[in-house]
Amino acid sequence: MANIDSERSPSAGSDILNGLGRAFTKTWQAVAMPAAAVLVSMGCGALLLALNGFNGWDIFTVMLSGVFQDTRSIAEVLLKATPLILIGVGLCVAFRCSIWNIGAEGQLYAGAVATTAVGIAFPGLTSWIYVPLVILAGALAGAAWAAIAGLLKIYFRASEIVTTIMLNYIAIIATSWLVTGPLKDAAAAYPQSARLLREAWMPKILPPTRLHIGILIAIALAIAAYIFLFRSSAGYAVRVVGISPHAARYAGMSVSRNILLAISISGAMAGLAGAFEIAGVTFRLYQNISPGYGFEGIAVALLANNNPVGAIFSGTLFAVLRSGSEIMQINAQVPQVLVSVIQGIVILSVVGFGVYRFRSARPSE
Amino acid sequence: MGATPFLRMENIHKRFGPVIASAGVNLEVEEKEIHALLGENGAGKSVLMNILCGVLSPTEGQIVFKGSPLRLGSPREAIRHRIGMVHQHFMVVPNLTVAENYVLGHGSPLRVIRDMKQVSTRIRELSHRYGLDVRPDARIHDLSVGEQQRVEILKVLYHGVDLLILDEPTAVLTPQEADRLLALLRDLVADGKTVIFISHKLDEVMRVSDRVSVMRDGKVVFTTRTAETNPRELARMMVGRDVLMDLPRAQTSPGRVVLAVENLSCNNELGLPAVRGVSFEVRQGEIVGVAGVSGNGQSELALALVGLLPAASGSIRLNGEEICGLTSSEINHRPLSHIPEDRHKMGIVLPLPLTENVILQRYDQAPFSSRGMLRFGEITEHTRDLIRRFKVKASHPGEAIQNLSGGNQQKLVVARELARNPDFLLINQLTRGIDIGATELVMQEVLKQKEKGKAILLISTELEELFAICDRILVMFEGQFLGEVPPDRARLEEIGLLMAGNREEAQRLHNRAGAIEA
Known part of the structure; x- marks a missing residue:
C-alpha cells in the first residue's frame, strides 16, 4: 500500500502543475488571437493615416488622451460599452448554439419601443417598481422579436440569418412610424416620443456624468451568461446542440427548445440594450436610437471568441474605438470616411482571425 | 533492392501541429503487386496514403514514383501521374449521376456536356471489362454502399491509373461482395495495375496480398512476402504483442x-x-x-x-x-444504453473535452448535475475512473475527445454506456x-x-x-x-x-x- 501511495503523490503534484500549465496555454490562446487582430488593425490604420498625410502615432495619442481625458470622457466610453457588452454577451450564447442571429439591431429597437411604451404609461409608480418594470419590458420585447426568427427556423426551416435581417428592417421602420404617429409627443416638432416618467429613469452612478447603473448590470449579466454556458446543465445542452444536433438528439435534448432558448436569450440581451438606451440615456424614443450597436455586437462576440466574459473587454474596446473616432474627427480633423475605413479594418481583422482560429481548431484527421 | 522500385516513399514525416502522424515512414511497393498496408487505427496508414494521392503534403521526406521524384499539390495532379485513391468515405456528389461525378472537376463544363454520351459509353465499356455492373446514368443516392464503392473504384480506373489505393474497401461489403472485390483486385493486377490496400482484416490480407507492410505508431515496422508470414505474426506486429483471437466465453443460460x-x-x-x-x-x-x-x-x-x-x-x-x-x-x-453506429455524428461531441462527453445523456441527472449546475468535481472523477478502467489513452480528462484515436474514442463511448448499468x-x-x-x-x-x-x-x-x-x-x-x-x-x-x-x-x-x- 505504501508503494501505491508513493506512486500517487508525485503524480498528483504534477497533475496540478499540468493543470496550471494547461490553464495558462488556454488563457494565452484565448487572448493572443484577439490581441493580434487588434494590433494588426492598428498597424493598418496607422499606415492608412500616413498615406493620407497624417502622423499615425500623433493621431493615436490624441485619440487615447481624448478618450481617457477625464471622468466624463471615460463615462462616455462606458456608456457606449454598455449596449455593446449586452448585445455581445447575448450573441455569444446564440453563436454557441450555432444560431446566427444578425437581428440584434432590430431586437434593440423592439426593446426600446416596449420600454418607452411602458415608461410613459403608468404615473404614480415608485422607482423601485417602475425601473425594473421598464427594463423587463424591454428584455421581453427583444426576446419575443428574436423568438419570431427562432420559431420560423423551427417550424419552416427558415434561415435565421435571413429572417433576423428582415426583422431588423421591420423593427426600425416600425419605430419610425411609431414616433411619427401613435407614440409621437404632441408638443414636439420633431418625431420623438413623450419623455419617460421620472420614476422610470435608471439611477446614475457617477454624477455629474451620464453614466447609469446599466454598465454594472451588463458586467453582472456577462458573468452570469458565462456561468450559464459553461457551468450549468442547460448551458451545456445549448452548446451540444450548437456543435452537433445529432449528438444532442441522441442525448435526449430537444434541439428546437434549445434553439428557441438561445435566440431568445440573445434577443433579451439586445432588448435590454434598447431599454437601457431609453431609460438610462435618452429618456425618449427617437427614429435612430442605435448607431449600429446591434451589428457591432456581432464583432464584439467574435472578438471574444463567443466567451461572455471576453465580451466585457471586446465590448469596451469597441466603445473606445467609437469614442476615439469622434475625437479623431473633432480634434485631429481626420475625415469621417477615413475613420469608417479604419473601423472596417478592425472588424475585418477580427473576423479574419476568427476564421483562422476556427480553421486551426478543426480536427486534424 | 538493387533496381529502383515502382514506388518508394522515403523518410516521410507528417505533423499536424503537435500531433505526429508519420514519423519517418519508408515504404517500397513493386510493380504489379497487391501490397497490403496493415495497422491499428492511428498508426498512420490513411495519412500516408493521403500523402501519396496528393490530399496531404508531407512535412518532410520524398516520394520516388517510376524512378523520378514526385511532388503532388492535389489529387488531380496525382491522377495526372496515374495514381488514384478510393477513400473510406466516398468522394462523390450524391445527387449527381455516376457519369456526372466522373467528369466533375475534369475539363470545361461545356466540353463535358458535349462529351457526356462518350463518357457514358466508356463507363459501360470499363464496367463490362471488370465486371463491375456500374450504370452511368444511375444517381449516386439511389445506389447501395457496395454499388457506390464500385462507382468509386471505376472512377479511379476511368481516369486511368497505374497505382490504385483503397482505404479499407471491404468494411462495408457482404462476404460475397468482398470476395468479388478481392477477385477484382487480382484482375486489376493481371491487367498491369499496382494496388495498395489498407486493411484491418488479417484474413483478407492473407488471402489476397502479395506483400504486406505493417504500420505502428507512424512507422512501417515490418514488410514481408505474404506467403512467408501468418496472421498471428502480423497481429503481433500490429499491436506489438500476441493477440487472443478467440475470446473465452462463459456459458450462461438466458433468463427472463x-x-x-x-x-x-x-x-x-x-x-x-x-x-x-x-x-x-x-x-x-x-x-x-x-x-x-x-x-x-x-x-x-x-x-x-x-x-x-x-x-x-x-x-x-x-x-x-x-x-x-x-x-x-x-x-x-x-x-437502456445505446452505443450508436456513427461515433462522430452521434456518440460523441468532437470539440468537447472527455469530461463533457462522458455526461452526454446524464448532464441533467445526479450526481453530475445538482440544482441545474454541472458538478465538475464528480464529472472529472467519473471520467478518470472510466479512463483507468477502459485503458483509454488520453493525457487528461479535460482533453478534447477529437485528439483521441478512433479506438480510444470508442472505448470511452462503451465505458460511458456500460457505466449507466x-x-x-x-x-x-x-x-x-x-x-x-x-x-x-x-x-x-x-x-x-x-x-x-x-x-x-x-x-x-x-x-x-x-x-x-x-x-x-x-x-x-x-x-x-x-x-x-x-x-x-x-x-x-x-x-x-x-x-x-x-x-x-x-x-x-x-x-x-x-x-x-x-
Whole structure:
C-alpha cells in the first residue's frame, strides 16, 4: 500500500502543475488571437493615416488622451460599452448554439419601443417598481422579436440569418412610424416620443456624468451568461446542440427548445440594450436610437471568441474605438470616411482571425 | 533492392501541429503487386496514403514514383501521374449521376456536356471489362454502399491509373461482395495495375496480398512476402504483442425476456419503409446479433428502439413496459444504453473535452448535475475512473475527445454506456474502425455484461465481431429477418447468402450440411 501511495503523490503534484500549465496555454490562446487582430488593425490604420498625410502615432495619442481625458470622457466610453457588452454577451450564447442571429439591431429597437411604451404609461409608480418594470419590458420585447426568427427556423426551416435581417428592417421602420404617429409627443416638432416618467429613469452612478447603473448590470449579466454556458446543465445542452444536433438528439435534448432558448436569450440581451438606451440615456424614443450597436455586437462576440466574459473587454474596446473616432474627427480633423475605413479594418481583422482560429481548431484527421 | 522500385516513399514525416502522424515512414511497393498496408487505427496508414494521392503534403521526406521524384499539390495532379485513391468515405456528389461525378472537376463544363454520351459509353465499356455492373446514368443516392464503392473504384480506373489505393474497401461489403472485390483486385493486377490496400482484416490480407507492410505508431515496422508470414505474426506486429483471437466465453443460460419487439415497422428519413414488421426477443444473459449488409434497415431498427425514429407500427417492450412512442429523453431515463453506429455524428461531441462527453445523456441527472449546475468535481472523477478502467489513452480528462484515436474514442463511448448499468444494451457496430487492441477490450467488456445478466443486441456488418461474442445471429435483409443462424464460422457461407437475400440457396446449403452431418 505504501508503494501505491508513493506512486500517487508525485503524480498528483504534477497533475496540478499540468493543470496550471494547461490553464495558462488556454488563457494565452484565448487572448493572443484577439490581441493580434487588434494590433494588426492598428498597424493598418496607422499606415492608412500616413498615406493620407497624417502622423499615425500623433493621431493615436490624441485619440487615447481624448478618450481617457477625464471622468466624463471615460463615462462616455462606458456608456457606449454598455449596449455593446449586452448585445455581445447575448450573441455569444446564440453563436454557441450555432444560431446566427444578425437581428440584434432590430431586437434593440423592439426593446426600446416596449420600454418607452411602458415608461410613459403608468404615473404614480415608485422607482423601485417602475425601473425594473421598464427594463423587463424591454428584455421581453427583444426576446419575443428574436423568438419570431427562432420559431420560423423551427417550424419552416427558415434561415435565421435571413429572417433576423428582415426583422431588423421591420423593427426600425416600425419605430419610425411609431414616433411619427401613435407614440409621437404632441408638443414636439420633431418625431420623438413623450419623455419617460421620472420614476422610470435608471439611477446614475457617477454624477455629474451620464453614466447609469446599466454598465454594472451588463458586467453582472456577462458573468452570469458565462456561468450559464459553461457551468450549468442547460448551458451545456445549448452548446451540444450548437456543435452537433445529432449528438444532442441522441442525448435526449430537444434541439428546437434549445434553439428557441438561445435566440431568445440573445434577443433579451439586445432588448435590454434598447431599454437601457431609453431609460438610462435618452429618456425618449427617437427614429435612430442605435448607431449600429446591434451589428457591432456581432464583432464584439467574435472578438471574444463567443466567451461572455471576453465580451466585457471586446465590448469596451469597441466603445473606445467609437469614442476615439469622434475625437479623431473633432480634434485631429481626420475625415469621417477615413475613420469608417479604419473601423472596417478592425472588424475585418477580427473576423479574419476568427476564421483562422476556427480553421486551426478543426480536427486534424 | 538493387533496381529502383515502382514506388518508394522515403523518410516521410507528417505533423499536424503537435500531433505526429508519420514519423519517418519508408515504404517500397513493386510493380504489379497487391501490397497490403496493415495497422491499428492511428498508426498512420490513411495519412500516408493521403500523402501519396496528393490530399496531404508531407512535412518532410520524398516520394520516388517510376524512378523520378514526385511532388503532388492535389489529387488531380496525382491522377495526372496515374495514381488514384478510393477513400473510406466516398468522394462523390450524391445527387449527381455516376457519369456526372466522373467528369466533375475534369475539363470545361461545356466540353463535358458535349462529351457526356462518350463518357457514358466508356463507363459501360470499363464496367463490362471488370465486371463491375456500374450504370452511368444511375444517381449516386439511389445506389447501395457496395454499388457506390464500385462507382468509386471505376472512377479511379476511368481516369486511368497505374497505382490504385483503397482505404479499407471491404468494411462495408457482404462476404460475397468482398470476395468479388478481392477477385477484382487480382484482375486489376493481371491487367498491369499496382494496388495498395489498407486493411484491418488479417484474413483478407492473407488471402489476397502479395506483400504486406505493417504500420505502428507512424512507422512501417515490418514488410514481408505474404506467403512467408501468418496472421498471428502480423497481429503481433500490429499491436506489438500476441493477440487472443478467440475470446473465452462463459456459458450462461438466458433468463427472463428483457426486450420484446413485436411486428415493428418504421420508415427511413425519406419516408420509405426501412423496417418491415420484425419481431424478436432479447433475454437476460444473451447476446443477440443482427447481421446484414449496411442499408438493410439495421440503422432504422436501432434508432426506432431508442425513440430517435418514430415507429410506424408494432410494439417495443422493455421489462414489460411499452416504450414505443416515448421520446429519446424519456428512454434515456429507462435502463437502456445505446452505443450508436456513427461515433462522430452521434456518440460523441468532437470539440468537447472527455469530461463533457462522458455526461452526454446524464448532464441533467445526479450526481453530475445538482440544482441545474454541472458538478465538475464528480464529472472529472467519473471520467478518470472510466479512463483507468477502459485503458483509454488520453493525457487528461479535460482533453478534447477529437485528439483521441478512433479506438480510444470508442472505448470511452462503451465505458460511458456500460457505466449507466442498463438492463438492455443496444450496440450498433461495436468495433467499426478501431484497432485490434481496442476491439479485444470492448468485446471482453461486453461479454462481462452478458455474464452479469444483461440483455444485449449487437447490430454489426462485421461477421467476425458477431461470431466472436454472439449467442445467436439474426440476418437482416431489406428490413426483415431472413433467418436465425448460430455463431458458427462453418456456416459463414449460409449467412452470407442470407445477407444477400438468397434464402433458398441458404436453405439448400443448410440442408446439405445437415445431410452430411447425419
